Amino acid sequence: MPEGHSVHRIARQFGLHFVGHPVRVSSPQGRFVDGAARLDGHTITEARAVGKQMFLRFDNDLWLRVHLGIYGAWDFAGDITVDATVAAANGRMGQTNQRGTVADQDGANGSESSLSSIGAPRRTRLRMAEQEKLEEPIDVFPPEPIGAVRVRLLTDDAVADLRGPTACEVLTPDQVEATIAKLGPDPLEVDAAEGEERFVSVVRRKPTPIALLLMDQGVVSGIGNVYRAELLFRARLNPHTPGKLVPEQTLRELWRDWTRLLATGVATGQMLTMDDLDPDDYRKALASRDDRHWVYHRAGLPCRVCGTNIVMEELGGRKLYWCPRDQA
């Protein structure tokens, strides 16, 4: 799935172009007709991300909860925002004048600056999932829904189509609160010190391998299989170490590193887990998933630090990648 960074970016897209607007809500696929009817015609008042879940609040005090699961995606079209890093990663720099709104951004460290609105309105089409992909511009607004669209949110200027979610449901405020209460801290949602204390105290009580705890959304929110593998390598921590045996200082550093990686991910739209790349390696990292990580998806390839072959094993039904030497 879209790990935590993507969900925050999607929530931001909704914040920019849907919050404050009345929306037509429909289910072209037909599997969310009743839910859509409860929201249709209402104005979105808030877009919020916690971990891998997004919550949209409507002015009738109902919420839409969406979890993209392993392959869900949002397709946006119309007046939407594409930031410069994503445009660059899609090889579309210099063509943005025909593609709606582009947000300027510092390339290498990904900090945001101004928004610049350029060119033809309501033309851009952007898929937001674990990656973001700029598609061919639309020629009529709104475009016909393509494929299995569970829910369509339509304003005068923008449309968002949801496909393949693992969860898409209407919730009351109490139900939203209960859902969020079950989640571990999200660095972008909680006070930094409080989040760190919650994370450390929960992990220190458990005999479970740290690799499983990092993926447990009740322990910490937003980490998926890529960030999990990369965080453990960055900490040079053996994935099988029981939570209670990980030194407290290491756990604090893990939390802070997650905070950093998440911020970078939200800023750039990419899971860039190798720091301080030179410009050439940075371009490679943007261009290819396989040049972006220390260990993820590198089974059998030499470790970038020590040259030992990266190991892949199944743990809890998911693939775990790690360096048996550096993370001994």
Add this chain to the structure above:
DNA sequence: TAATTATGACGAC
């Protein structure tokens, strides 16, 4: 054209 894969999570045993 079919099989495979994917950055989740849940419920039944």
Add this chain to the structure above:
DNA sequence: TCGTCCTAATTAC
């Protein structure tokens, strides 16, 4: 621990 659900892109044949 296993099966199941949701969809699309990629790879194999």
